[in-house]
Amino acid sequence: MAVTIRDVAKASGVHISTVSRTFSAPHLVNPETRSRVLATAEQLGYRPNRAARALITGRTHNIGLIVADIANPFFPPLIKAAETHARRRDYHVFVADTDEDPSVEADLVQALAKQVDGILLCSPRMSDDQIEQLRREVPLVVVNRMITGLPAVVMDVGQGAREAVRHLLGLGHRHLVYLAGPRGSWTNREIRRAAGATARAAGADLTVLGPHQPVEEAGAASAEAVLGTGATAVLAYNDLMAIGLLQALQDRGVAVPGRISVVGIDDIAYAGLVRPRLTTVANPTAAAGRAAVDMLLQHGDGGATGQVTLQTTLIIRNSTGPGPHSPAAALTAEVAAHVKE
Amino acid sequence: MAVTIRDVAKASGVHISTVSRTFSAPHLVNPETRSRVLATAEQLGYRPNRAARALITGRTHNIGLIVADIANPFFPPLIKAAETHARRRDYHVFVADTDEDPSVEADLVQALAKQVDGILLCSPRMSDDQIEQLRREVPLVVVNRMITGLPAVVMDVGQGAREAVRHLLGLGHRHLVYLAGPRGSWTNREIRRAAGATARAAGADLTVLGPHQPVEEAGAASAEAVLGTGATAVLAYNDLMAIGLLQALQDRGVAVPGRISVVGIDDIAYAGLVRPRLTTVANPTAAAGRAAVDMLLQHGDGGATGQVTLQTTLIIRNSTGPGPHSPAAALTAEVAAHVKE
């Protein structure tokens, strides 16, 4: 059916091993022979069978990329960057979606293990133990999770959260809410810890609401609870939840940022398009994707075990404004009106 | 290194063929033997090597999914649905991004060909000839493209465009602009044809501006040209461009829908979140992804060659309003004011 190395060998009058070497070790074959083989190969439309090659070399030239939710706008830029970067290095990428389910995650790693040279686990929800277990079956690089001894790429969301909280404190807010993300998320713990510490250090209150699924609906559903706390500012686990909250508050006629300020995290594509435009912590997702691919492919099969931390940056837009203790509290009304348009 | 069928055979005292059959043809092995083998396999942590299996069976249990741009919000829901659906059928999915480049598309198909049982080509930009060529190397199903003899899943964007244009005509618009998408896009041709025919039949004008890359920047960049035409309504190739245009018009102080109505296509996640909320044609992308996977896997390797057409629906929001010839033109101001909030 398909044209194999044997067909090329026959057609060009050499042994199959010579054909093989023409592709995998060109310097070992006479230039003249090589070009002849190359010509017939081209003419016959020969393409090496990667599966067969993998069987004997043990290297598949494939990698796996496992994310919680492909449709969550946080991931596509990461996936795209990782795929492009991997392909430039002649690797193909399996993409899989766990739907936020840790057990699916584990199954997926095992199913993919034999078919890839390594797996990128993005924002895994599994326990550290499970991950430790799995790394023995296949090289793993985790993104947005810190596990000692495991190569990782993390975005310094703790720093982002601190900046966000300081921003809110600076605006005169004294009672904040953290709208927590899913349990099992390292990012969630980091944000919570960083935000809590920063608020406490300044003598402010931080109420944690959650856990929640990291989707718009969850953000919207929490509106009542948020209002119930009496807080004047909210930091959400991600932009999706922040935007959901924004919508729900709007529906209730609650002014943002007049009555409540809202900060998201991620800076997804449309954070700057909703009204009010969302103040948020930008994550370098594309860079993270590339860095993770590099880490995975870097060490032949040894254990390069570094941890790369990428900076995040607070982007101040219109969803945050002066709080009740603002030195410029008198200006609140005016500023809010201005920000509204 | 890894545990193979041979290890399991040794450990359970049977021949490797028996182990093989335990997994691939259980009814051929004595229940007692089977459970013994299963037990040792489980204990040893044996996982069949799909590459080796593929080598002999010719079926890889992988499929390829090629899209123009993973980060374009149109695709992630499709990718997610396809991946989930495929996995339920025990298939893994390679995802690749062509960055809207037709030559990358062709390379990708060839590179993936040996490693998959079939490829889903989503919104391909290649010529029909090229695709005809490639289908001889690997089973292909195209999404959003109609090629005679090739299995396809298309969303009936022509119908959607007609509905959108009728909606605009009904509002009293007589001069429309179609903001065209990329060359090579079947969808683009369909929309253009349908919109043009519908407008012409009603004695209205339709000016085509383009081609454009299907991104926000292109939509924004076309604002001047759009205004220059003197048209009062715009249909954009996709929501991204429509939203870009919306932003650019807003920056220029042009009222939407007061001065110009804008309609997008796709109904991406945030079409309903921008202000004004975008009137758009919703595409059933998730259903398309599932249908395409079904078509690909359905026929063993024969040539199921149907074409599935999925319905689209116009979603009327706030970016469209009465035009200069509206029977209710007198109400324009009031309606616009209302819509604005």
Add this chain to the structure above:
DNA sequence: TAAGCTGTTGCAAACGTTTGCCGAATGGAG
């Protein structure tokens, strides 16, 4: 002239499976 390189090629085993074929064991019918 013998010995030793170097560069090029062929030979054959190996990778982890599946599967057609054959033989052994079992059991029921005659």
Add this chain to the structure above:
DNA sequence: CTCCATTCGGCAAACGTTTGCAACAGCTTA
């Protein structure tokens, strides 16, 4: 007790590659 059918399991070839080893030619060097 013999014969046949059925069920089960082993044997070995095959899938398309890679790669260590050996063979050989044409050199150079001593």
